[in-house]
Amino acid sequence: MKVAIVGASGAVGQEFLRVLEERKFPLTELLLFGSSRSAGNSYPFKGKQLRVKELKHGDDFKDVAIAFTSAGASISKEFAADITRFGTVMIDNSSAFRMDEDVPLVVPEANARDAKQRPRGIIANPNCTTIQMVVALQAIEQLSHIKRVHVSTYQAASGAGAAAMDELEQQHREIIAGQTPTVSKFAYQLAFNLIPHIDVFTDNGYTKEEMKMFHETRKIMHSDIEVSATCVRVPALRAHSESIWVETEQPISVEEAKAAFAKAPGIELIDEPAEKKYPMPLFLSGKDPVHVGRIRKDLSNPNGLAFWCVSDQIRKGAALNAVQIAEYLIREKNI
Numbered sequence: 009m010k011v012a013i014v015g016a017s018g019a020v021g022q023e024f025l026r027v028l029e030e031r032k033f034p035l036t037e038l039l040l041f042g043s044s045r046s047a048g049n050s051y052p053f054k055g056k057q058l059r060v061k062e063l064k065h066g067d068d069f070k071d072v073a074i075a076f077t078s079a080g081a082s083i084s085k086e087f088a089a090d091i092t093r094f095g096t097v098m099i100d101n102s103s104a105f106r107m108d109e110d111v112p113l114v115v116p117e118a119n120a121r122d123a124k125q126r127p128r129g130i131i132a133n134p135n136c137t138t139i140q141m142v143v144a145l146q147a148i149e150q151l152s153h154i155k156r157v158h159v160s161t162y163q164a165a166s167g168a169g170a171a172a173m174d175e176l177e178q179q180h181r182e183i184i185a186g187q188t189p190t191v192s193k194f195a196y197q198l199a200f201n202l203i204p205h206i207d208v209f210t211d212n213g214y215t216k217e218e219m220k221m222f223h224e225t226r227k228i229m230h231s232d233i234e235v236s237a238t239c240v241r242v243p244a245l246r247a248h249s250e251s252i253w254v255e256t257e258q259p260i261s262v263e264e265a266k267a268a269f270a271k272a273p274g275i276e277l278i279d280e281p282a283e284k285k286y287p288m289p290l291f292l293s294g295k296d297p298v299h300v301g302r303i304r305k306d307l308s309n310p311n312g313l314a315f316w317c318v319s320d321q322i323r324k325g326a327a328l329n330a331v332q333i334a335e336y337l338i339r340e341k342n343i
């Protein structure tokens with residue numbers, strides 16, 4: 009099975025290389041694509057160096073079974089027809105097609121089967137903040153229907169790409185050297201700061217990132233769930249954190265919630281506050297699971313439950329989720 013990565017040099021593209029190798033993904037050949045900037049660069053995969061080819065219109069995807077695309081929404085839109093023309097399944101990490109009715113939006117722990125209905129040959133990977141939240145919500149939904157969610161996110165610099173992570177490191181070096189920090193990837197200096205602004209503002213006062221959490225969660229969970237989000241960029245390098253409050257139809261005890269999280273697929277429960285054990289992004293970068301902790305009853309609502317959730321957004325929030333979709337399709341002989 010020939011597989012391609014589009015955007016191989018990027019934060020998500022590099023993670024695809026690691027995840028595919030670690031999970032022994034059953035591929036016979038891996039093709040890497042990028043812009044003219046990274047064309048010719050080589051990246052290691054299974055002991056060999058693979059060269060990046062410039063992405064161009066044409067028939068490069070003719071024998072490719074799966075293309076993992078992570079080069080931004082405009083590139084996904086521009087090249088989708090070239091990629092899917094000969095039957096390649098395009099699993100896309102950008103926001104280009106997520107809310108299109110004829111494109112499934114998939115978190116395998118919640119709605120793997122949706123991936124089989126793909127009239128355009130495209131499957132969308134949800135936004136990273138949505139993926140980790142949905143994995144956690146799915147465990148609670150098994151106990152009682154979730155009516156609404158309030159969530160505040162604490163999103164790492166790398167969520168804005170490899171260059172943004174570099175900029176945060178550079179800002180720290182510059183500040184310590186007494187220099188004015190370089191600011192180009194974010195609206196303000198991120199080092200020693202928090203920025204309550206991710207993606208562009210919409211007419212209702214929420215940002216697009218916040219509205220993605222509203223719309224995408226409903227589509228993935230096939231639910232009338234309402235999500236009100238505040239998305240904040242924080243000076244962590246990698247792994248997003250979320251403070252999540254849910255209101256369910258029936259009250260759920262902390263013990264019931266813990267048991268549900270502990271047995272749910274894709275979740276690791278870290279909840280021993282007396283031992284100072286709770287999820288933190290510094291220690292959970294590069295890990296596969298969605299980590300949940302600090303589970304407690306909401307003091308203002310008998311049907312409310314609050315918890316803390318941390319996951320590596322380049323891994324489960326992007327590359328790993330996409331590879332898990334592909335693995336599901338292979339298991340189901342649907343590719």
Ligand SMILES: NC(=O)c1ccc[n+]([C@@H]2O[C@H](COP(=O)([O-])OP(=O)(O)OC[C@H]3O[C@@H](n4cnc5c(N)ncnc54)[C@H](OP(=O)(O)O)[C@@H]3O)[C@@H](O)[C@H]2O)c1
Nearest residue numbers: 015017018019020042043046078079080102167169170326
């Ligand atoms: N970072 C995350 O945590 C995260 C999580 C979920 C989803 N995503 C989504 O994944 C996508 C990539 O994000 P990222 O963080 O990996 O960004 P990134 O680090 O900035 O990488 C962007 C990639 O896109 C490639 N690219 C840009 N223009 C191209 C063109 N004309 N033709 C071919 N390739 C081109 C770049 O290649 P060159 O080096 O050649 O320019 C690079 O490999 C975005 O849609 C993002 O929203 C990111």
